[in-house]
Amino acid sequence: MFSGAERTKRYKLVHPDKVRQTERNYRKSHPQKMKDKKARYYLKHREEIRKKAKEELKNLFNLCLDHYGRSCSLCKSENNLVIDHVGGNNGDSPKNYRTLWVWIIKNAFPFGFRTLCGSCNRLDGLIRHHPLLGGKGIDDILEKMRDRSNYNALFKS
Numbered sequence: 001m002f003s004g005a006e007r008t009k010r011y012k013l014v015h016p017d018k019v020r021q022t023e024r025n026y027r028k029s030h031p032q033k034m035k036d037k038k039a040r041y042y043l044k045h046r047e048e049i050r051k052k053a054k055e056e057l058k059n060l061f062n063l064c065l066d067h068y069g070r071s072c073s074l075c076k077s078e079n080n081l082v083i084d085h086v087g088g089n090n091g092d093s094p095k096n097y098r099t100l101w102v103w104i105i106k107n108a109f110p111f112g113f114r115t116l117c118g119s120c121n122r123l124d125g126l127i128r129h130h131p132l133l134g135g136k137g138i139d140d141i142l143e144k145m146r147d148r149s150n151y152n153a154l155f156k157s
Helices: 004-014 016-029 031-044 046-068 097-106 118-128 138-147 151-155
Strands: 081-085 113-117
Touching: 004 016, 016 031, 031 046, 046 081, 046 097, 046 113, 081 097, 081 118, 113 118
Parallel strands: none
Antiparallel strands: 081 113
């Protein structure tokens, strides 16, 4: 004969769908117990959970860097890199960096993103919102500066 624990284990192996449905029903009918259980687990394993989340975030960012480049597309710096929306965020993609990286990966690394260093990213944002430059990005400004034919062309459309 089987002991109670052995019988339960065997039942779970033979009837996995029934067991899964029973567990799902229990979780649905006891939400506060599940919330308390989750909170206790988090408190007990907080450091492991944080370490795993940080590692997962680093992996997502590295996947994006592998695709868009591991140096700034403007100054070629390899420090303090970020993924930037070319032309600013048009509203299709998220603004939060974690959800942005997930969105980029799920959408098969779409066109319209690039790698910038923190300095170039800040400069691009300042230029884009400057009232005299009329919403032009750093790429437009650099292109006109390269021409150097007419310095005043920077401040005209």
